[in-house]
Amino acid sequence: MAIPSNAARLCRLAGRNVSSLPVIRRRAVSLPGRRCYVSTSTGNNVKFRLDEQTAHSSLDLFKKDTGVIYRMLGLDPSHVQDNPERFRDWAVVFGDEKISSGRHYWEVTVKKSQEFRLGVAEALMSREDCVGTNSSSWVFGYAQRKWFAMTNKKIVPVTLVGKPDRVGILLDFEQGLLGLVDAEKPRIIHTIRVQFKAPLCPAFGLWDGELLTHSGLEEPEGLK
Numbered sequence: 446m447a448i449p450s451n452a453a454r455l456c457r458l459a460g461r462n463v464s465s466l467p468v469i470r471r472r473a474v475s476l477p478g479r480r481c482y483v484s485t486s487t488g489n490n491v492k493f494r495l496d497e498q499t500a501h502s503s504l505d506l507f508k509k510d511t512g513v514i515y516r517m518l519g520l521d522p523s524h525v526q527d528n529p530e531r532f533r534d535w536a537v538v539f540g541d542e543k544i545s546s547g548r549h550y551w552e553v554t555v556k557k558s559q560e561f562r563l564g565v566a567e568a569l570m571s572r573e574d575c576v577g578t579n580s581s582s583w584v585f586g587y588a589q590r591k592w593f594a595m596t597n598k599k600i601v602p603v604t605l606v607g608k609p610d611r612v613g614i615l616l617d618f619e620q621g622l623l624g625l626v627d628a629e630k631p632r633i634i635h636t637i638r639v640q641f642k643a644p645l646c647p648a649f650g651l652w653d654g655e656l657l658t659h660s661g662l663e664e665p666e667g668l669k
Contacts, residue, residue: 491549492661493542493647498530499572500538504651513538514655515558535575540647540658543568548617550664551647552628555587555610558654562586562595563614564637565623566648576648583637584648585614585625594625594637603635615668618645624668631665 494510502525505514515536525531532538544565553563564584566576576582577595585603586593592603603625613626615633621640624633649656 489547489549490661490663491542491544491547491551491647493540493551493658495649495658496530496539496541496646498528499532501532501534501536503536504538506538508657510541511659512655512657513649513651515651515653517653529572532572534573535650536652537576537648537650539566539568539649540660543644543646544616544618545644546618548615548620548664550613550615550626550662550668551658551660552611552613552626552662553649554657554659555608555612556655556657558587558651558656559590560586560588560652561654561656562648562650563612563625563656564648565614565616565645567643568646569643576650581643582648583623583639584650585612585635585637586650592625592635594635596637596639601635606634613665614647615664616645626665626668628665631668633668 495506495513497506497510500506503516505516506512507514555561562576562584564576564582566582570581571579577584577586578598580597583596586595590608592606594601594603609627609629611628613628613631615622615624615626618641621638623637625635626632627634
């Protein structure tokens with residue numbers, strides 16, 4: 446089924462390719478060789494950092510790799526170590542923890558961003574794709590002052606959210622549930638239902654501003 450024109454425009458804007466943007470040269474960055482994700486989480490209260498090995502060259506990590514800021518010019522891609530884990534065309538970064546079971550909750554503080562995506566993706570998802578554009582990733586996005594849920598390029602509008610500074614993500618692997626949570630209420634605003642079949646990583650796309658992640662949290666009471 447074709448995507449409506451307004452949805453297609455939203456898809457292009459929120460998931461735009463950043464490889465064609467101008468870059469500035471900084472000093473070469475020496476990164477360690479390819480490494481495995483930290484561990485595989487099978488319980489609750491997953492705790493993760495952002496994985497620099499996956500981060501696009503326009504994304505800078507800070508605060509001990511729990512935050513990410515978008516730099517339009519970014520690093521010269523030729524000065525960032527090439528490895529199979531890294532996103533080369535899309536401003537995406539993964540968390541460094543794989544999740545293969547359990548119920549988990551984390552929150553994200555949004556600062557000065559009008560275009561971002563939050564969710565999960567299969568750890569082995571193609572690095573040539575953007576999160577939300579294939580069948581291996583499930584995200585909640587914000588663009589053009591509107592929220593949406595997205596997977597495999599299918600966009601579903603999410604209403605009654607506004608622009609909160611902090612939102613939660615609830616993942617139940619066995620139940621096949623990914624929820625966007627109003628962290629202030631708290632309450633689940635929208636859910637994506639899917640049968641997860643492979644280990645997942647927290648996933649983030651960012652095209653301006655910055656995001657700060659808060660993991661290792663207890664799930665708020667009252668969420669179903």
